[in-house]
Amino acid sequence: MGHLSTNIWIDCDPGLDDFFAIKLAINSVRVNIVGISTVGGNCSVYQATQNAISAISPFNNKIPIYMGSERSYSGENFRYALDIHGRYGLPVKQNTTNLKSFNIDAQRGMKLFFDKSSSPITIVALGPLTNIAKFIKANSESMKNVERIIVMGGAISVPGNITKYAEFNIWNDPKASKIVFSSEIPIYLVGLDVTNYIHASRQDLNKMGKLSCEIMEPWFKQNKPGAVFHFHDSLAVLTVIKPNYFTFETKRITVETSGKSIGQTKLSQTGSLVNVATVLSHGLTKKYLIKNMLSI
Numbered sequence: 094m095g096h097l098s099t100n101i102w103i104d105c106d107p108g109l110d111d112f113f114a115i116k117l118a119i120n121s122v123r124v125n126i127v128g129i130s131t132v133g134g135n136c137s138v139y140q141a142t143q144n145a146i147s148a149i150s151p152f153n154n155k156i157p158i159y160m161g162s163e164r165s166y167s168g169e170n171f172r173y174a175l176d177i178h179g180r181y182g183l184p185v186k187q188n189t190t191n192l193k194s195f196n197i198d199a200q201r202g203m204k205l206f207f208d209k210s211s212s213p214i215t216i217v218a219l220g221p222l223t224n225i226a227k228f229i230k231a232n233s234e235s236m237k238n239v240e241r242i243i244v245m246g247g248a249i250s251v252p253g254n255i256t257k258y259a260e261f262n263i264w265n266d267p268k269a270s271k272i273v274f275s276s277e278i279p280i281y282l283v284g285l286d287v288t289n290y291i292h293a294s295r296q297d298l299n300k301m302g303k304l305s306c307e308i309m310e311p312w313f314k315q316n317k318p319g320a321v322f323h324f325h326d327s328l329a330v331l332t333v334i335k336p337n338y339f340t341f342e343t344k345r346i347t348v349e350t351s352g353k354s355i356g357q358t359k360l361s362q363t364g365s366l367v368n369v370a371t372v373l374s375h376g377l378t379k380k381y382l383i384k385n386m387l388s389i
């Protein structure tokens with residue numbers, strides 16, 4: 094681990110944008126992936142785990158992967174997004190026959206690595222916040238080594254993407270989101286307010302590497318002409334690699350946990366203090382992410 098690199102734990106539901114976010118982290122000397130936990134969301138947690146294994150291979154089989162929750166904090170089934178990500182949670186099934194095995198219990202994995210860590214860990218949460226909420230509730234003492242939680246999720250000043258009120262990750266587990274936002278840990282929220290504006294189009298395919306093309310060409314074929322691929326999760330990772338690309342503002346945010354606006358993240362005087370990403374350098378960000386896809 095370089096002296097300038099940040100220890101991160103990625104909790105994710107790969108999912109196509111999670112897949113590229115993991116690749117982005119692996120390719121950067123600014124982050125050191127301590128471990129990965131998976132959660133259902135874009136697809137089943139088993140499929141998400143297979144996709145996470147394929148994302149770290151063949152580069153680095155040393156990263157431990159722990160499978161987490163298949164259901165939300167309150168025990169409900171996640172509502173998948175296979176129409177967007179593909180029937181395997183990705184547009185094409187990745188070859189996982191010769192890949193390392195994974196570990197079963199995300200809660201045990203987080204406790205193992207958080208307790209023994211000699212330096213602070215940043216959690217980068219890219220899916221529903223179920224695993225993180227369960228861990229905070231059951232292992233508050235182990236959170237002492239967690240310096241912040243970066244969350245890809247929410248929509249404060251823009252409409253949602255799964256309902257007009259809510260963003261997908263928060264909507265899939267609003268109760269877990271409320272628990273995480275109201276914890277003592279500093280939260281950095283990278284929501285649709287910034288991620289809506291960074292996407293790749295069909296024309297960008299000629300700037301992508303072999304694997305990126307193998308995955309993205311079918312994705313564009315499976316979607317209607319003019320569809321664009323939103324990087325979403327990569328932006329949460331990029332806040333660690335290029336913090337100067339982002340501006341955060343501290344706001345009081347509450348999460349709706351019932352009713353027609355369930356999953357909405359809205360400003361409220363009684364809400365929890367959350368650092369919300371409000372501005373980013375669009376040109377620099379897109380250039381960095383497309384360049385990264387050239388190396389994949």
Ligand code: RIB
Pocket residue numbers: 106108109110111134135219220221245254260261262325326
């Ligand atoms: O709303 C976008 C988020 O929901 C991303 O994390 C995507 O992978 C899905 O999980």
Ligand code: CA
Pocket residue numbers: 105106107108110111135219220326
């Ligand atoms: Ca995700």
